[in-house]
Amino acid sequence: MKNSSPRPHPRKPGSPWTVAAGAALAIVTAGAFSTLAGLLVGPLHEDLGWSRASVGLGSLVNMVVYGASAPFAAALMDRLGMRRVAAGALCLVGAGAGLATTMTAPWQFVLYWGVLVGLGTGAVATTFAATVTERWFVARRGLVTGLLTAASVVGQFVFLPVLSWVIDAYSWRAAAAALALAAAGALPVVWAAVRDPRKGPALREDAARRALRTLARAARTGPFWLLAGTFAVCGASTNGVMWTHFAPAAHDHGMPVTVAASLLSLIGIFNVAGTVASGWLTDRADPRRLLAVYYALRGLTLLALPLLLTSAVDAPLVAFTVVFGLLDVATVPPTIALCRAHYGADAPVVFGWVSAAHQVGAGAVAFAGGTARDAFGSYDPVWVGAGALCAGAALLALTLRRPQGRRVTPPAPATPRRSRALPASPPRCR
Template identity: 40%
Template structure:
């Protein structure tokens, strides 16, 4: 019996999954480090949160430019460069002594490096390698962020508690070094590089050369998108998405648990549980976005997330089982919003612009996350608890659910494709 040959696109998806997994693991580490840094250096949570906030913001701002850099210079080169910069910043981190050094290494360098390996990388890979199953691929690659938490947070928390946070940094640097070798050997930029057609097609196509200024093209794409109502609605909903996920829960869930007498290892385990269920939820979301109205999917995702966040203060005060219920329910919806948002962006602006436009939409996501990361830290210092930030995020998600239904059903892609970029 003849065995069907695996399309090389799935190999690229696997390597991209691992890359995004490690990048997400690094981005989630500050949640584990807040309390140790507070104890060792005497920094307030507001000060530490300001650094995390800057890193989150730069992570988002790089997105639109990473889309064009990935196409101009190649996925493999850009990923290797980003991993090298990220690894170097982590290797130097154990030697830091002042807040400004933390700001430089984690706010600036780490933010820029991980930004090149954000969700835009998954969108670029799916666009280059797949004609069919794009929604599923975007869902899988988006879910890698959850899997990063699943693998790294409990490990990092355990190493931090047992041996100290510096050893945790060394562990991640070693993982990045191994990943760089994998990317160099097996990553490919385009199906044409291996003489194949994209998955779902039979025609081998030479990739188009990106023309124009790599720094200017995303700005031109932004200018044309600013006149589009759907773009503003996608940005608005994604702002609230970031406000209610990595900026709030990803950054402050472990310190909030610590305030209620729950150990860092236990709360990191709950975040890992969220990662397990988000892996399922986001992958299913990608499958559903290929088959259902993405606007209605976003309505349900944001609405259910809002209800779970309104429940969180009660779960923290109640019992461990209630917090487990929250972790499961919230985890299913952590970043399930990405596949339908990508689908709506591609429908409205066309596949050629989808990466850059989604990159700008992702800026709004990280801006919301940045506001939540800093604001929640400040409010915790002032009020002594995270109740107000959690409830505010819940209400914001309910508003985002209503915004999702305001997105137009009718695509303007034919018009926009005639606009110059």
């Protein structure tokens, strides 16, 4: 007799928003590691006698490794899945922070913080947000990208006052140990929440080979170099100066480090609003023009900063933090949208390489800032130089051509009430 019982439905791999929430937790945790180096400049100089340039070298290596690992991590997610890569990244950042508590020589800071933490944070950075958005969402991709990018901002800035307080009350080693414990606590939650959409067999192409082949194809096109150039300036004018040198620069003017960290946290709060708003605008406006406006305004704020820094927090300095916060990470959604428009299914890997340029720019200015402070006793030339770079990036953004055969702005969905999860078939590699 034929069995008429219904077949069990296959278990769904997850819902888009559950996956996005798990990804956000991983991004928040990794983001907390990104700005601790700025708080460590003074303590490592005073406690261990290291020069600011040697600490800056560790930050340079961290940012370069962060950027270099991003495209390979994006390609590896196609082979191993997002969950395994995200979990491995949390293990790396936790190990790096834990080992950092035992440091006695500058080379150890380069290895533990520069290499291990750089690898981990690079794997679950904006390229991770781009991959989650590409695989799980069809409509409102700009908005979702903005939300996940804002998660990184939360990790980078909201925890700064707490970490600064831990350093003042206990030691820099206690702050590093707290981050290691945070990574360990986030690991099981991320493992449970992050999934890949149900699809066919995983790509058999080696992740490193795919990342390099994608780079070779993209490097033959003009838009890639324009996007990489503008994003390098983005890194130089954010991670390179603000996230690494704002706290010590404010301290040079007599401001307590805890107060400077609170200002960075205020930047982070407005970062969330600015990034989400930028994602919303990216779904509706020309991303090239958005980038030009963002870079031009950011350059003006940086040029004004040397005139605003004092020992006390006043209205002009608060206004700077608000404006800079709205602009700080707003460049990410339009840059991802332009990568998607020009490079299609390869966009996450291409954006990984564009992010590598971001970190090269950030690392170069982080090192140059420490060197300038040691040589001239002031960070003022760095602020002015970063502002000039932003003006150049605004002009570069306007020269970026529209992609032929594709709209820069994603079209609105035909049926808004349908599920926003991607179809079951995986995106094809181009």
